Amino acid sequence: MPRDFHLPGRSTAYAENGMCATSHPLASGIAVDVLKRGGNAVDAAIAAAVTLGLCEPQMTGIGGDCFAIVKPAGEDRLIGLNASGRAPKAMTAQTVRAQGFESIPVRSALAVTVPGAIAGFAQLSADHGRWSLADTLAPAIAYAEAGVPVAPRVALDWARSTEGLSGAARDFYLIGGAAPRAGDMFRAPGQAEVLRRIAKDGAKGFYEGEVAEDMVASLRALGGLHEAEDFASASADYVEPVSADYRGVELVELPPNGHGVTALLMAKLLEGFDIAALDPFGAQRAHLEAEAARIAYDARNRFVADADHMPDGLEPMLGDAKIAALAALIDPDRAMPDVRAATGAVHKDTIYITVVDRDRMAVSLIYSIFHDFGSGLASSKFGINFQNRGAGFTLEAGHPNELAPGKRPLHTIIPAMLRRGGRVAMPFGVMGGQYQPTGHVRILTNMVDFGMDPQEAIDGPRSFHEDGALMLENGYGEAAATALRDMGHDVRRREGALGGAQAIEIDHERGVLIGGSDPRKDGVALGY
CATH class of the missing domain: 3.60.20.40 (Gamma-glutamyltranspeptidase, small (S) subunit)
Known part of the structure; x- marks a missing residue:
């Protein structure tokens, strides 16, 4: 159907060498820049995705999960990646039911599964990327330090989500106790430091050492049952x-x-x-x-x-x-x-990204923390916002999706x-x-x-x-x-x-x- 140019609207984008589509212009710009500088579609998708955790923190972040489908260059074979996290090994449905809950409270540490996205990004980068993970994360690190101006739709969502934030999350994700307005700068120096450690040490920089200690200690102080081993054992899986x-x-x-x-x-x-x-x-x-x-x-x-x-x-x-x-x-x-x-x-x-490069490698990637700002909780030192994917479990005894240790929840x-x-x-x-x-x-x-x-x-x-x-x-x-x-x-x-x-x-x-x-x-x- 031809577009009626008398009416407001958006033209379809056409290009020959490479293309990306994201929910934020800064992320789209980063992805195209990566492609122009020789990175492939996987490099561009990861760079844009991590940046979106700063541009749209109410939607996604390094405390969340991701899934991807990748078509390698020169092939029509499809590779699936499941980088969703698992319930802590000490977490059982009986434990939660014993606390008087009929469902998992969405704004609580009980709903926090181990973040899987970083394991997924590291796996994709190592196996299918052209750049080092350090080069891929560089744009996001720069934006986390310098800040990003808040976009209009993001400002609207942010303002509607402030009541769900509590504790350290209010310190890291509000400015003067309020949601930022469109055009205000949002900075996340704590996340910049986390990303630098991931750039240097890979996934271990996130799932082990000081960053993991910050996440575990923060969650346990909030009533979680998480342990260091839950984070150290995190992994992403290829699926058909x-x-x-x-x-x-x-x-x-x-x-x-x-x-x-x-x-x-x-x-x-x-x-x-x-x-x-x-x-x-x-x-x-x-x-x-x-x-x-x-x-x-x-x-x-x-x-x-x-x-x-x-x-x-x-x-x-x-x-x-x-x-x-x-x-x-x-x-x-x-x-x-x-x-x-x-x-x-x-x-x-959620945020969704798709990238196709000049060699026709194609990436379909989705990255999320579930509800607005996930659980509404954040780690006390680095400000990592925790997802609440555990709310996708049921507490119904015997159900296939019943909460259990080390299990992945139904994911949207x-x-x-x-x-x-x-x-x-x-x-x-x-x-x-x-x-x-x-x-x-x-x-x-x-x-x-x-x-x-x-x-x-x-x-x-x-x-x-x-x-x-x-x-x-x-x-x-x-x-x-x-x-x-x-x-x-x-x-x-x-x-x-x-x-x-x-x-x-x-x-x-x-x-x-x-x-x-x-x-x-x-x-x-x-x-x-």
Whole structure:
């Protein structure tokens, strides 16, 4: 679809040699600079990701986790990396239940799993990067020392998140006791020192020695059960991506403990409907997507966990017979009143980066601390903000995702790629906590069923069934909202925009890269 240049909007970015798309212009600039100076897509992605922990500290940071899919240069093989952290070895569900909790308190040390991102960055750099880790981290170290000006969307999110901060985190992440305004400088000299140690000693500079001691002592003082060995044993694991076909286009995700399989199930459920015949932003499409999401997320909640604790693998979600039975539950004209009862008979805050270099190495990387500022806690010396991924566990006895020592929780952050004819066509990802699988499928169907380019597919209005209601962005008109209510949905207008996204389409025939970056964030797609 040609863009109407009379209206406000954002053009799709085109470049030949290399491209990145991130949620912040400083990070995009760093990534392109790395590519121009001879680094590859892995070097650029790591440099930009670590910088985003300073540009968007409410979204991500070195106290968080990451996942990545990498396409090496000259190949169509895909490499998956799971750099999500594990629960402390002294942490059990019984321990938490004995404290009177029915779920893990999100703003507590009990929710803090061991940060996995640094182990992942170090692994990717060593195995697939062209630069040393020291060279890759240099831009982020400089920004941590000098500071970064706070961007408008970041300032908005920061102001909404201050109540979740406590203790040392308030000292490190507030300025004069308040959230910074757009244009204020945010500095993190403690993190600069941590990054210098990682640059010198690799992952050991983070998981051992004084930095690890600071994290362990701070967490234990806050009621955590963390020990030095939990950090010293941290590692990232290579995993085999999983995929599903949607009308001849392959959607590639990572396996559990992430919930990319939720997107695969959604895509297969929707494949049985003539989506292309519908208004792309009308009520009927939003209804079908919501029903598919309700079914897929219910399956996720039942089955997805640390892969070592899923004895039946992906069959309960992606078996052909199971998909057919679940798809039959969707009424094109009426919302299910109780999705869990219907399906029972059959069986949050993040940054995303994509980079493609001149050799067509492609990286799809996502990096997060979960809720706004994660647990809201930070280490007392270096100011490392701790994620709260442990809140992804359940305390339900016997559940596959029940909290257990050394176990990885159900994880919401998921990188993705599209393949056509066996060739990688587009690394992409969607930020926004639980929304991410739905966001992946929305972009997929925008492009496959409606022929949108990456920027159009990202720009379009979004809807999402959450907290028992169908939330609509303002891009949906009142006619669509009324029609959805008539179908039985509890329709509400969402206060905040739904997530954000980045994508880079690889046009193999013309030899160009086509990038899109979400206007819901501050970022941009840049190339050279």
